[in-house]
Amino acid sequence: MFKDIFLFELNYRKARAANYIYFLIMFLLCFLAVTTDVVQIGGAVGQVKENAPVVIAQMIVIMGVFMSLIASAIMGVAVLRDFEHNTEAILFSTPIKKVSYLMGRYWGSFVVLLLVATSLPIAFMLGDLWPTREADRLLPFNMVTYWQPFFVFVVPNLFFTGALFFASGALSRKSIVIYTQGILLLVLYLASQSMLRDIEQKEIAALLDPFGVRAFSLYTQYWTPGERNALQIPMEGYILYNRLIWVSVGVVVLVITHFSFSFNVVRSSIFRSRPIKEERNQIKPEETKIPVARQFTGLTTHIGQLAKLTFFYFQMVFKEIPFIAIVISGMLLMFLNAINLNELYGTSSYPTTYSILGLLSGFNLFFVIIAVLYSGELVWKERAVNLNLIIDAMPMPDFISLTSKFLGLLLVYLVLLFGLIVCGVLIQASYGYYKFELGVYFASLYSETLLFLVLYTLLSMFIQVMVNNKFLGFAVAIAFFILVGFLGQMGLEHPLFQFGSGSLGTYSDMNVYGHFVTPFTWFQIYWFAFVVFLFALAVIFSVRGSEAVMRMRWKSGKLRLSRQLVLLIASAVVIFISSGFYIFYNTNILNEYSNSDQGEARQVEYEKTLKKYEFRAQPRIVKIDLAVDLFPRKRDFTAEGYFILKNKTNEPIQDIHIQENPASEVKTEYLRFDRKNGVTEKFDKFRYTIYTLEEPLRPGDSLRMDFKTVFQTNGFVETGRSNTQVIFNGTFFNNGYFPSLGYDRGFEISDDNDRKEKGLPERERMMERNDPRGRAMSLFGDDADHIDFTMRISTDKDQTAIAPGYLVRQWEDNGRLYFEYDMDAPMCNFFSMISARYEIKRDKWRDVTLEIYYHKGHEYNLTKMMEGMKDALDYYAKNFSPFQFRQMRIMEFPRYATFAQSFANTVPFSEGIGFIQKVDDPDKDLDMAYYVTAHEVAHQWWGHQVMEAGVKGNAMLSETMSQYSALMVMKNKFSEEIIEKYLKYELDRYLSGRAFEQKKEQPLALVESQGYIHYNKGSLVMYALQDYIGEDSVNIALKRFVRDWGFKDAPYPTSDDLLKYFRAVTPDSLQYLIGDMFETITLFENKAESAEYRETGNNAFEVTLKLATEKLRADSTGIETPIAINDWIDVGVYGKSKAGKDSLIYLKKHKFTQKENEIKVMVNAKPRKAGIDPLHKLIDRHSDDNTKGVVKKGEG
Amino acid sequence: MQLVIQNLNKTYANGVQALKDVSLTIRQGMFGLLGPNGAGKSSLMRTIATLQEADSGSITLGDLNVLTQKDEVRKILGYLPQEFGVYPRVDAVTLLDHLAVLKGIRQKGERTDLVNALLHKTNLWNARTKNLGGYSGGMKQRFGIAQALIANPKLIIVDEPTAGLDPAERNRFLNLLSEIGENTIVILSTHIVEDVKELCTDMAIINKGQVLYKGSPADALAEVSGKVWKKAIAKAELEAYRKSHHIISERLIAGRPVITVLSEHSPEDGFERATADLEDVYFANIFGHAKPEPVA
Secondary structure, eight states: OHHHHHHHHHHHHHTOHHHHHHHHHHHHHHHHHHHOSSSOOSOOOTTSOTTOHHHHHHHHHHHHHHHHHHHHHHHHHHHHHHHHTTOHHHHHTSSOOHHHHHHHHHHHHHHHHHHHHTHHHHHHHHHHHOTTSOGGGSOOOOHHHHHHHIIIIIHHHHHHHHHHHHHHHHHHOOHHHHHHHHHHHHHHHHHHHHHTOSGGGHHHHHHHOTTSHHHHHHHHTTOOHHHHHHOOOOSOHHHHHHHHHHHHHHHHHHHHHHHHOOOOSSOOOSSOOOOOOOOOSOOOGGGOOOOOOOOOOSHHHHHHHHHHHHHHHHHHHHHOHHHHHHHHHHHHHHHHHHHTTTOBTTBEEOOOHHHHHHHHGGGHHHHHHHHHHHHHHHHTHHHHHTOHHHHHTSSOOHHHHHHHHHHHHHHHHHHHHHHHHHHHHHHHHHTTOOOOOHHHHHHHIIIIIHHHHHHHHHHHHHHHHHHOOHHHHHHHHHHHHHHHHHHHHTTOOSGGGSTTOOOOOOOBTTTBTGGGHHHHHHHHHHHHHHHHHHHHHHHHHOOOSSOOSHHHHHHHHHTTOOHHHHHHHHHHHHHHHHHHHHHHIIIIIISOOOOHHHHHHHHHHHHHHHGGGTTOOOOEEEEEEEEEEEETTTTEEEEEEEEEEEOOSSSOEEEEEEEOOOOTTEEEEEEEESSOEEEEEEEGGGTEEEEEEEEEEOTTOEEEEEEEEEEOOOSOOOGGGSOSSSOSSOEEEEGGGSOEESOOGGGSOOOHHHHHHTTOOOOOSSBOTTOHHHHTSBTTBSSEEEEEEEEEEEEETTSEEEOSSEEEEEEEETTEEEEEEEEEEEEESOOEEEEEOOEEEEEEETTEEEEEEEOTTOOTTHHHHHHHHHHHHHHHHHHTOOOSOSEEEEEEEOTTSOOBOOBTTEEEEETTTTTTEEOSOTTTSOOHHHHHHHHHHHHTTBTTTBOOBSBTTHHIIIIIHHHHHHHHHHHHHSOHHHHHHHHHHHHHHHHHHHHTOSSOOOOGGGOOSOHIIIIIIHHHHHHHHHHHHOHHHHHHHHHHHHHHHTTOOSSOOOHHHHHHHHHHTSOGGGTHHHIIIIISEEEEEEEEEEEEEEEEETTEEEEEEEEEEEEEEEOTTOOEEEEOOOEEEEEEEEEEOTTSSEEEEEEEEEEEOSSEEEEEEEESSOOOEEEESTTOOSOBSOGGGSEEEOEETTTO | OOEEEEEEEEEOTTSOEEEEEEEEEEOSEEEEEEOOTTSSHHHHHHHHTTSSOOSEEEEEETTEETTTOHHHHHHTEEEEOSSOOOOTTSBHHHHHHHHHHHHTOOOHHHHHHHHHHHHHHTTOGGGTTSBGGGOOHHHHHHHHHHHHTTTOOSEEEEESTTTTOOHHHHHHHHHHHHHHGGGSEEEEEESOHHHHHHHOSEEEEEETTEEEEEEOHHHHHHHHTTOEEEEEOOGGGHHHHHHHSOEEEEEEETTEEEEEEEOSSOOSTTOEEOOOOHHHHHHHHHHSSSOOOOOO
């Protein structure tokens, strides 16, 4: 019996076109994902090959999650079908057994589902064998790569989700459940993900994830590129446990289904039905007279009809169960995300309105689903319930039906948006934040979000009307979005081709909506006219009556072309075209436009034409004197003044190569030298000019270069491309806008794959440490060593303008404020110009003035930042060298960028970090404002006092040393727990960072601008170093280093130089550390295998530990080889402190010389937990197994 | 006012010719449109109800061109499609009121009175607050009738309205129609001959898109009167009779086939002259000219 039902199911499904379509859709998605850029799912980065096992597995796992939508459709109908087709009464009266019926249907459908799912591995296999793929980015073909993840992930997932959907279809007997449960599961899944995001809960998350995605990423998170290319995904560890859990759940679901499923056709409803009241009054239909009711036509009536229908559809949508489910899931997701708002190293921010708006934008996905789904539902509403002929014969104008459906949805959106605002305010209030900026809420949501919804709704209604098939309509809508993406790939990146383009940009407390309002408005007009045009077409072609053929629809549509409708179409077309031209005029004529291909082509040409000049000897800037006038309201500035250039080489210099900034806003009004010269060659395209001096500049000679740079903002460009440095309030830019000397390597294409595509040779990211050309230039480039700096800077009267140096003079003239800054000591050639409406907080450290320029309302963390500056200055002055300036300033700038940067006595600090952070619990949360301040102040030493050479390993001297300095300041300030937490994040970031290395992982001493190395590994290494050799020793080394290398011109120091100082203070027994930490990539596998204790007397315990340790050396792709161990490693034992927390009662370094070790230690309190390297000072990929609970001997 | 249909043609995209050169003149009163399933009745009615385009031909209602002045026609139209559904989670009062608004009954008070009267008239008053999704087939059909009567339509088109009604409801409904039909054009399509016989002053029989007969039921009866012959035969003979005679209908009476033949004279022995019935007219028109098909 089972067999018959099973086979029947297969045969039945064989004939269903839907199954083939599902297969085709999944196949195409996967196939296009690997053969084109149109579809993006996961993918390979850097050295990881495109068909590496992990890459394929990840794509299969992700697509496997989406397979649950198909599982919902296939498995849900297995039993429901009988109820839908009313065959249940026939079927259930036959003598089949329930178990055969259910299992036959389940397994039959499941096999079909699996066959559909084979589309994933098949598509990836074919995709990888496709001839257009580049062989050198692929590994040799291996069948296992494709099928292993299929069996490990997809099959168990489908078994579980299939069982779930099968059960809900069989038990609910409602088709609406089938259509929505897949989406609902996905939504709930996404929601649960954000809940499990926190680093502490990774293991639990890995088990709870029904699709195994978390288990997969936990298992592979720290795999290095080498491992990613080599290893298959095994069925072990968390992956195995996860799979076992969810397959078991699937079995349980099936068993429950079996016992809950009833063969009865009629079921007693769960809800008691209301008793029907019989009205006793006698009704005599024959005697009823139908009264005369006046029938009206005309505008008032039509408006009444429109209003009535609008409200009717509005209510209808709100009554839909799936709609409510989508809204609830969306809100749920938001509230969950609200729990960890804007976290940075586990520390939250104040829930400012813009950050809440960012949170609310998480609802946009749900909005798109609602817009596409319900515009389809409403267009089809009457036809779905078969009321269409009645409604269509009603005497209302043709536009009313579609218009009221649109307005009904619009009303839905208005209400939902209002609901979102209420949610936002509630979230803020729940954080105890009461600065509700309702204006910002309304301005953002009721403009950008609402318009985006209007565009998508009208478009989707148009598609539904034209396609005239609901599900095909949904498919076409999705295809449309893919097509738009495809246009981008084809080079049609211009926002005029990108449906719905034009965003309101990033909101900043400082700059509000800034200059984004203008492009936003124009783009919205443009797209709105477009969709109004489409909507008018939809009105013409919408089906009224029973004609579905296009020719007939046009025949009746022609009759609808009233004067008003024609006028509407004509004006929509006129507005669309003219606003399009206006936008084009602004983006392409007033401003320069190039798509990414053209941009890259120009980069290639630049390199090919001018690379030969890269190392051409040039004079260096020794003095800068500029007058900069900022016009924030017009977003313009001018800079006029001079550079003194000095020939510091031993050869005369005849040619001066000038590179102007290529941005289209920037013009050099004049540029002249105080010696006779002529232009030898001019590359206008690259703004590169070679001037030849009549009299060469002799060694030691100087010349003066006068110039005027004008930055002028013309019209507008789209939000994403617009300049966010020169703005209404919060202007912040650096000397990059001014002319520079010689070829700029920064313009080259850096990605090796892209370079290869363009026929350029691979290039090293940085020069070798011993390269004299590199040693001769500092990290700030080869234009200058140290400079004399003076700047007069002016701005609008209500703003303060700031540049490096000390304020010498300030005056007002002609309604503008002028500031004159002068730096009395040589500084590096890197300076910022800043202007905004500022409040100032002042303080003093010794005789140094401290100032924070901040935006009014951002007072939260000023005290901490001030403290950070003082503590940092204290520590650095005491341990390294005296502070070189008389003043230190921090100034806030808008959150278009989120960093802080150290210029001479000046630190611009983004509004998005620090200023709005909120430390809930000073014992647990890292104080980012304090830490970033300390880091940036440290750069006044590491970078400004000691400029390093522009070669490999340079960031170790500036960034790593600043990390170390800030870490030491924090160590003095905060509890050990906070430092531990901080280091744990650093370890995670380092290990994750190296997993996605693009080119090759370098040892710290040779770091090539790899943030995960010079910041995150840097912190770990320096913390360990000071722990091993002592903080004082490290500081002595640094003190000597500054003494010898501070304030020096070329040649500049390298990491090799610094390491000499470290070696000098390191005892012989620990010299190996320098090699392990800085010069190689060394990792440990430390593990506590067992821990037992024995009470040997009153408060005396002997702890016996079995500890495993392995020392590994990794190459640049992360392939590890074990090496001999002869290392000192911490052994620690935890007891219980008075507060009931774990506290170390034993911590001492032991020497390890082999893998397996047994160690006995004595402690004087009851041990609870013990192990090796308990504080994670060494880099260990499995840091959670370092300690183990201690058990009493004989019990474990 | 009369409805004039001239040379109406319609071929669907799948090649089926639904209407072939249909010409009819329909006056005020009840007009019966008789024909088997798939004859083109619904196509014709939808075209009159402004819901379908014609390939050629014309329809005029008084001065109105039905094919182009659709809005004008809709104002005076009451239409009950053959099959229709309702919003399941809405009650009868709400939906009827909703439809009345769409009909242009703007005054709230008048609308309420009208809706209440219609619900009484169609015997739905007691179920007025029940969701339409819970209605039985008959109740739903009565709701359909109620909505077709909103705003005193001058042209009422009811497509197979009595299907699914029990005999009492059917009577009530037909009475209602005839009451209204006095100064209104009512077009009633049906495949039930009885409906037409009892109510209509005029009728047409159509099959395969063609009008086979038009006139009053009385004239139609007169046309076949005296020409209808019946004979009870053995089952085994049926095949032979089918070949030898032009049978217009076959039916079983007490288990024996009784065949009906249309003829001026007695076709052969054993045939008895029968009283002509409208049904005979119907069968005569449907099968009289073409090859007969078995009915039972």
